[in-house]
Amino acid sequence: MLTYIQILQLLSFTFLMSLGQILFKKTALSLSLSISSSNSLGLFEGLIKALSVPWLYLALCVYALATVFWLYLLQRIPLSLAYPFSAFSMVIVPIAAVLIFGERLTWSCGVGVLFITIGIFIIAR
Secondary structure, three states: OOOHHHHHHHHHHHHHHHHHHHHHHHHHHHHHHOOOOOOOOOHHHHHHHHOOOHHHHHHHHHHHHHHHHHHHHHOOOOHHHHHHHHOOHHHHHHHHHHHHHOOOOOHHHHHHHHHHHHHHHHHHO
């Protein structure tokens, strides 16, 4: 059984991972804005161009922090209990994408988000 502190720690980890995804999207949008709509960057060109986008470095720092925090958590919580909480990022990221980027949430995505949330609540009990 997870304690309330452990649940909060796992949710904090999930928020860090979600923040990293949002920052990666900001990086991708910055890259899209820097090229014409008729052109697209190849893998190598995109990588080189991404190195000039500050959002990328912030995203990598957030992911590094999340990784260190995850190692801390795994020392104290069984992986079988901790790992399902990472799925909660599949709830946070789509909602954040709607709120921050104006993306649309499909009906099927909404149902999936509901099932993920229910599953996490069951595991946390």
